[in-house]
Each structure stands twice: as C-alpha cells, then as structure tokens.
Amino acid sequence: MNVAIVDYGAGNVPSVERALRKLGATPERVRTPEALAGASTIVLPGQGHYAALIRALDERGMRVALVEALLHGKAFLGICLGLQALYQSSEEAPDLAGLGILQGKICALPDSVKLPHMGWNRLSVRRESRLLAGLTGDDYFYFAHTFAASAASGETVAACEYGVEFGAVVEVGRMCAVQFHPEKSGNSGAKLLENFLGMAV
Amino acid sequence: MRLARRIIPCLDVDGARVVKGVNFVGLRDAGDPAELAARYNAEGADELVVLDIAASRDRRPTFLETIRRVAEQLAIPLTAGGGIRTLDDARAVVEAGADKVTVNTAAVERPELISELSQEFGTQAVVLAIDAKREGEHWDVRVRGGRDSAQLNALDWAWSGVAMGAGEILLTSMDKDGTQSGFDVALTSAISGQVSVPVIASGGAKRPEDFAKIFTAGLADAALAASIFHDGVQSIRELKDFLAAKNIEVRFPC
Numbered sequence: 260m261n262v263a264i265v266d267y268g269a270g271n272v273p274s275v276e277r278a279l280r281k282l283g284a285t286p287e288r289v290r291t292p293e294a295l296a297g298a299s300t301i302v303l304p305g306q307g308h309y310a311a312l313i314r315a316l317d318e319r320g321m322r323v324a325l326v327e328a329l330l331h332g333k334a335f336l337g338i339c340l341g342l343q344a345l346y347q348s349s350e351e352a353p354d355l356a357g358l359g360i361l362q363g364k365i366c367a368l369p370d371s372v373k374l375p376h377m378g379w380n381r382l383s384v385r386r387e388s389r390l391l392a393g394l395t396g397d398d399y400f401y402f403a404h405t406f407a408a409s410a411a412s413g414e415t416v417a418a419c420e421y422g423v424e425f426g427a428v429v430e431v432g433r434m435c436a437v438q439f440h441p442e443k444s445g446n447s448g449a450k451l452l453e454n455f456l457g458m459a460v
Numbered sequence: 461m462r463l464a465r466r467i468i469p470c471l472d473v474d475g476a477r478v479v480k481g482v483n484f485v486g487l488r489d490a491g492d493p494a495e496l497a498a499r500y501n502a503e504g505a506d507e508l509v510v511l512d513i514a515a516s517r518d519r520r521p522t523f524l525e526t527i528r529r530v531a532e533q534l535a536i537p538l539t540a541g542g543g544i545r546t547l548d549d550a551r552a553v554v555e556a557g558a559d560k561v562t563v564n565t566a567a568v569e570r571p572e573l574i575s576e577l578s579q580e581f582g583t584q585a586v587v588l589a590i591d592a593k594r595e596g597e598h599w600d601v602r603v604r605g606g607r608d609s610a611q612l613n614a615l616d617w618a619w620s621g622v623a624m625g626a627g628e629i630l631l632t633s634m635d636k637d638g639t640q641s642g643f644d645v646a647l648t649s650a651i652s653g654q655v656s657v658p659v660i661a662s663g664g665a666k667r668p669e670d671f672a673k674i675f676t677a678g679l680a681d682a683a684l685a686a687s688i689f690h691d692g693v694q695s696i697r698e699l700k701d702f703l704a705a706k707n708i709e710v711r712f713p714c
Contacts, residue, residue, distance in 0.1 A: 273557055277532065307582030370656065373681065375584045375627050377658045379464040379506055379711040399464060399711040401537060403559075403584040403627075421463060443559065445501075445535045445713050 260456060263289040263298030265325070265341075267305075267315035271442065275304045275338065278442035282453050292324035300459040301328055305340025306403065306440075309365070310352035312340045322358065329360050329434055334459035336452075337436030339404060342429060345436055351406050361414055361429065365406045372422035375405045380419050380439075382427050388416040390435045391428060392454050398447035400427075400439035407438055433458050464711040465675045465703070466506035466682035467696055468660060469689045471496060471530070472513045473542075475522045479513065480687050487513075490690045493526050498533040500689065503696040504713050507537045509562070509630070509684060513605075515543025524556045531557025539587055539630075547576050554581065562587035562630055565603040568610045568617070571624055578625025587660075588626035590614055592647055593634035599647055606634050614647070618655050629659045630684065636664030643674035643683065652679040660684050668694070668702035675708050 262279055266272050266288035276286040279302075286302075289295050303325070305312050316322045329335055329345075343349055346357050349365035357365075368376055379399040384391060407425035410418040417428035419438065429436040435455060441448035471478045471493050478496055479487040490496075497508055510530055512523040520543070527540050540553045541562030550561045561581070567573050567588060577586045591606050592599040592614040599614035610617070618629055631651055633644030643661045652659035658681035661674045665685035674680045688694040700710040 271559065273555070274531070274559065277557075278535065306584060308579070373656060373658050375657070376463070377584060377628060378466050378681070381462050394714075398714045403537070405583070440537075443535065443537045447714050449535060 260284045260300065260459065261298070262286050262300045262302055262456070262459070263295060265295065265301065265303045265321065266290050267312060267319065267321075271304050271306050271338070271440065275302060275442045278449065278452055282449065282456060284456055290319060292320050295321055295324040295328060298328070298333070300334045300456075301325075301336070303335070303337045303341035303344065305338060305344070307340065308351065309340060309343055309349045309406065310355055312344055313352065313355045313357065316344070326358055326360065329358070332432055332434075334433040334455070335435065336455045338442070339438060339440060342408060342436035342438050343406060345429070346408060349406060360434070361412060363409055363412050365408055367406050368425065369422040376402050376407075376421045378402065380421060382417040382419055383424075384417045386416055388428065388430050389458050390430050390451060390454050391417060393450055394447060400437075400441065400444040400447060402439045404438060462709060464506065464709045465680070466660070467504075467671070467699060467710070468507045468509055468682055468684040469496070469500045469505050469696070470509040470511065470662070470684050470686045472511050472686060473523065473526055474514050475519050476526055478690065480690060490687075494529040494533050496690065497530040500696065501534050501536055504700060504711070505536060505696055506682070506711060507539065508534060509539045509541075510558075511540075511562070512542030520552075524552055527553060527556040527558055541587070541589065545573070547580060550577050550581070554585075560585045560587050560628070562589045564589040564591065567621065568601065568603050568612065571620065574621055574624040574626050578627070583625050583627035586626050587628045587630050588618070588621040589630040589632065590617060590621075591632045591634050594647070599650070602634050606637075615651060615654060618651050622655050622657050626657065628657055629655060631659055631661055633663040637662070639664050640666035640688070642666065642670040643678055643680070645673055645678040648674055648678040648680050652681070658682065666693075668699050671699060672703055672706050672708060675703070
C-alpha cells in the first residue's frame with residue numbers, strides 16, 4: 260500500500276518511513292499540493308516547533324490540500340506536531356492559525372513537571388478505537404513534547420497524564436492522530452501503525 | 461506519575477566498531493554496532509546512544525554509515541553525537557537516522573550551537589552532554605574527552621544549556637566513569653534537582669542496586685551504561701524486573 264508522508268523539510272520522516280516499510284507499506288514523500296491530492300493514505304509526521312510545521316505547509320501551498328483530504332475522509336495519521344496541527348492554534352506560536360479541523364488550542368504542559376515530557380508513558384483508553392485495537396493501558400509509547408491538546412475534546416479516544424491529563428490519541432472516522440511517536444514505540448507502536456494501515460484499506 | 465524511568469545502553473563507536481575502555485584509555489573491541497543495537501532493541505532498551513569517540517573529520521562518513529546501520533535495527537529513539545560542531549554536522553547525523561543529537565565540547569566552546577540546534581530540530585532533539593568532575597564543593601565541567609577543565613561550574617553550565625534550548629542533559633561523572641562503583645548520586649541529584657529538563661545519569665553503573673539508587677536518591681530520569689550491557693553481565697530485562705520489584709516505574713515491551 261502506498262502511504263504519502265508529508266515532507267515539509269523537517270521532522271522524523273526517515274524513521275516513519277522505516278517503520279512503515281517494515282509493515283509492508285510503500286512510503287512516498289510528498290512535497291506539493293498536487294501530490295497530496297493524489298494520495299489516498301496520508302501521514303503527517305512532525306517534531307520540533309509548531310511554527311516550523313505550519314509555515315512550511317503554507318509556504319508549500321499544502322494547507323488547503325491537506326484540509327480537503329481530511330474533509331474527504333481520506334485515511335490520515337498525524338504524529339506529534341501532526342496531531343497539534345489539526346487544532347485551531349497553539350500557545351507555542353499564538354499568531355499562527357492551525358488547520359482548524361478540530362476545535363481548541365494546544366497548550367503548554369505545566370511546569371510542575373520536567374519538560375519536555377520525554378520518554379515512555381501509558382494511555383488511559385476512553386473508548387473503543389480502531390487505531391488502538393489490541394492495545395491497552397499496559398502498552399508504553401514514546402513521547403517527546405512540551406505542548407499538548409486538551410483531553411476534554413470529544414475526539415480524544417485516549418488520554419495520557421503528565422502533570423496534567425492531555426489528549427494522546429484522536430480518532431474521527433479515518434482521521435487519526437497521536438501525540439507520541441509510534442515509529443519509535445517498539446512493538447506497541449508497530450501495532451498501532453498496522454491498525455492504521457488496516458483502516459486505510 | 462507513570463512516566464517510566466529509562467534504561468539507555470550506550471555504544472562508543474570508533475569508526476565501524478563498538479569499543480570500550482576505562483576512563484577513555486585502553487580501548488578494546490566490543491562488537492558490531494548494528495548487532496548490539498538489534499539485541500538491545502529486542503531486550504527492552506528504552507533508547508540507544510551512539511557516540512563517535514574518534515570524532516575525526518576523515519572518519520565521519522564511516523560514523524554516519526554506522527548510524528544508518530544502527531537506526532535500521534531500532535524501533536526506539538536513537539541519540540547520536542561525538543564531534544558535532546556545526547548545524548551541518550547535526551543535520552548529517554539526523555538525516556542518517558538519529559532522533560536526537562548530543563553535543564559536549566563544541567557547545568562549551570560556542571554555546572550558541574545549542575540554540576541553533578534547538579531552533580532547527582526542537583528542544584526535544586538536543587541533548588547537552590556534560591562531563592563533570594568534583595573539585596572541592598562543586599563540580600567542574602571537563603572537555604575534550606575529560607582531559608581539560610572548561611573552568612565552568614557544572615550546575616551553572618546545565619542551567620545555561622537549558623536556557624539556550626537543551627531539552628535533556630546527559631550527565632557523566634568523570635569520578636565514577638569506568639569504575640563500576642555505582643552512579644554518582646551526589647552529582648546527579650544536585651543537577652537533576654535544579655534543572656527543568658530530564659537528566660540521564662552516566663558513569664559507574666554495575667549492579668541493579670546502582671540503577672535503583674540513581675532513580676530514587678539520585679533523581680535521575682534515565683540511566684546510561686555501556687560495558688555491563690555489552691559484556692552480558694547485566695541483562696536489561698532482569699534489570700527492569702529488579703527495578704519494578706522496587707516500585708520503580710519501568711517499561712516492559714508488550
């Protein structure tokens with residue numbers, strides 16, 4: 260299966276490619292709105308600064324193509340910043356508009372804990388999810404972030420706790436997003452990616 | 461808090477081989493980096509660090525190839541460093557497959573390197589390595605493989621590094637490194653209790669009790685070791701069983 264990986268010049272593209280290849284998928288880096296429009300399965304990876312992702316999408320003219328793909332119900336997986344980008348805005352770059360597919364604002368985790376939230380943590384699964392099929396609160400996933408979505412939003416299928424409870428997994432139809440890095444999360448991460456590929460078929 | 465304490469094997473690499481030595485001298489061959497990486501990935505290591513101990517320009521392509529081979533084996537995060545002096549050096553390492561880069565001497569000589577890396581890759585990808593040696597009532601920062609004093613207080617340097625964008629500190633005790641007499645609890649707790657980012661303790665690991673102590677009294681967020689894992693003296697799985705029995709949160713791969 261071909262999987263389009265949005266390549267905006269930063270982020271964790273090689274490790275996402277590697278993880279997908281191990282599952283038998285064929286990753287293809289896409290850098291233009293045309294290539295994105297032709298894709299049926301899309302992964303938006305990301306790490307680093309929120310502004311870098313949003314600006315890169317705008318500079319490459321990919322914002323509209325991405326929103327259209329999401330509205331058309333294409334299989335989508337946002338990773339880390341790729342989750343945060345779905346919301347309306349972020350405290351990390353308050354002047355930039357996010358994709359605005361989901362309501363709400365990305366906020367900094369509290370400074371009562373060490374930041375970034377770095378390492379392996381577990382999820383509180385809230386409701387049934389195709390993306391999390393076969394995964395439970397015993398599975399660990401690798402996180403590396405300072406900002407996060409609210410756990411209160413209705414799209415949240417699993418939350419994580421670090422100083423505060425935040426949204427760790429979002430699933431609406433075939434639009435999925437995770438705050439952690441499944442491509443770096445051992446067998447549990449591979450299972451999640453496998454579930455995603457299954458949703459894309 | 462359910463965030464797991466991390467166990468991180470470290471591969472000191474000279475070109476294409478893993479080496480080991482005591483206090484940076486008397487290096488011996490310790491195996492193939494990709495083979496060790498595959499083994500640690502399967503045994504439940506939480507991350508892997510690969511350091512180019514030669515860090516010479518002409519050996520750079522070999523080191524980058526080693527990172528590629530190691531990354532291919534991993535489904536856990538990879539940190540790479542040794543000889544990273546510029547943004548371009550770091551880009552090459554990231555393109556080869558590292559998730560984080562670690563800087564040491566070059567950051568002491570030119571602290572702006574930390575902010576440059578952090579702006580390019582994000583704070584979560586910048587690990588400031590500090591080699592510290594006790595000098596009376598404080599710890600002195602050592603550079604160039606521990607040979608020279610940087611004339612900096614380690615706690616002050618940790619603070620500055622975090623302010624400039626380091627997202628993690630890899631703290632090696634030069635007093636304990638290679639001694640296998642346990643981690644440096646005093647040093648690690650002094651730094652980890654004061655900075656806002658995670659601290660990886662390094663140097664002196666041998667017994668499972670050493671790990672338990674550095675995670676509790678030492679306030680370490682992660683612990684790094686090399687020889688005891690390479691030699692098979694300590695299996696990661698058994699180490700984690702020991703820590704879990706002490707009520708220390710560790711990750712068991714499902």
